[in-house]
Amino acid sequence: MKLDIKNLTVCYKTGPHLLMALDRVRLTLEPGRITALVGESGSGKTTLGKALMGLLPDNAAMDGQILLGDADISRLKEEEMNSLRWSRTAMVFQNGPSHFNPVLCLADQVAEPLIHCRGLAPDPARDLALDLMGEMGLTPDQARRFPHELSGGQIQRALLAMALILDPEILILDEPTAALDAMTKQFISEVIQNLSLRQKSILLITHDLDLARNLADDAAVLYLGRIMEYLPARDLFHPKHPYTLGLARSFPGMEAVRDLGGIRGGRLLPDGSHPSPGGLPP
Ligand SMILES: Nc1ncnc2c1ncn2[C@@H]1O[C@H](COP(=O)(O)OP(=O)(O)O)[C@@H](O)[C@H]1O
Ligand SMILES: [Mg+2]
Incomplete structure (x- = not known):
């Protein structure tokens, strides 16, 4: 679409x-x-x-x-x-960990849209979540942990799975x-x-x-x-x-000319x- x-x-x-x-x-x-x-x-x-x-x-x-x-x-x-x-429409948010509930295991959170939007029962929803999290490179053991028990990379994989769970x-x-x-x-x-x-x-x-x-x-x-x-x-x-050129030149890895340094204030x-x-x- x-x-x-x-x-x-x-x-x-x-x-x-x-x-x-x-x-x-x-x-x-x-x-x-x-x-x-x-x-x-x-x-x-x-x-x-x-x-x-x-x-x-x-x-x-x-x-x-x-x-x-x-x-x-x-x-x-x-x-x-x-x-x-x-x-x-789905979004993977910046600062991902803050978008997870700290007291729920990740697989249950990834499964939530299947229960609320598609009416699945919790067990089959969790199984589908575990499958998709597996495709994202998370083992079932990692998927069943709490957010604070995973690394930033693992959290990002879980966030992607959550965004994709309803296809x-x-x-x-x-x-x-x-x-x-x-x-x-x-x-x-x-x-x-x-x-x-x-x-x-x-x-x-x-x-x-x-x-x-x-x-x-x-x-x-x-x-x-x-x-x-x-x-x-x-x-x-x-x-x-010229602005894109400035941005490109400020990018690490390119020949650094100047650091644009972010926009202050808008x-x-x-x-x-x-x-x-x-x-x-x-
Ligand atoms: N909730 C908010 N209230 C007021 N200003 C905001 C809010 N969210 C973002 N801004 C301001 O809007 C501008 C764009 O922010 P943002 O969309 O987060 O930019 P980016 O994602 O490119 O860093 C910034 O100046 C930011 O300070
Ligand atoms: Mg931003």
């Missing part, structure tokens, strides 16, 4: 200020294609993922369209979004290989590639330009909430836009211009 993002704008209200985290973003995710969203810390990447999942916090206001096939899912009621979330069509992966050892990174890259071969539409959010170039088909470069450039991922280190709008959906400031 195709996911078409049209003019997506998101503002956060922070105290007296408004921060424009995304500014009229356009992006299309297509079956069998991996689209990389690259940009510095603070550029709005996670905000885009959360917007697609209908999981923006209460202080956010959104405008624009998110078309899943022909249906605009940007204005669905919570219970309607709930029926899509995890079964049709969603759209997958949003937020920094899926950050802070992982080389072997786990390679394994997860192969899983992502296989998912693409299975015709999933994949958004690969990353600040790792090497990963984006090696894994993705297309790339969008985000800066302060704006897409600076769309380009084939293989051209990430030979971009047309773009603040004057107070009183808090957008209502459909009525964002220009």
Whole structure:
């Protein structure tokens, strides 16, 4: 299934200020294609993922369209979004461990959507979870442990299994290989590639330009909430836009020219211009 993002704008209200985290973003995710969203810390990447999942916090206001096939899912009621979330669109979150309940074993958590969304009984649901976690490289013994008993790499494998358990069509992966050892990174890259071969539409959010170039088909470069450039991922280190060039040159492994160092603060709008959906400031 195709996911078409049209003019997506998101503002956060922070105290007296408004921060424009995304500014009229356009992006299309297509079956069998991996689209990389690259940009510095603070550029709005996670905000885009959360917007697609209908999981923006209460202080956010959104405008624009998110078309899943022909249906605009940007204005669905919570219970309607709930029926899509995890079964049709799923996200692997950044800072994964915090998304697990610390007092439940991992297999039971991975199995939960099968029980709640598909009505399976706990035992067969856990068996399916153990199978999928096995495909992600976790032994049944590891899968039955509590989150704090596993390494960061093992947690990431469990998070992937949880996102995939209902076989969603759209997958949003937020920094899926950050802070992982080389072997786990390679394994997860192969899983992502296989998912693409299975015709999933994949958004690969990353600040790792090497990963984006090696894994993705297309790339969008985000800066302060704006897409600076769309380009084939293989051209990430030979971009047309000067910002992409700066990003590429600041990337470790390339000839370091300067460190872009992250975005501090974002773009603040004057107070009183808090957008209502459909009525964002220009
Ligand atoms: N809940 C929030 N409330 C206010 N500002 C936020 C919130 N979440 C993110 N931001 C701000 O929005 C901007 C984009 O953040 P984020 O989407 O997390 O960027 P990235 O994932 O690219 O690092 C940043 O300036 C960040 O501080
Ligand atoms: Mg982020």
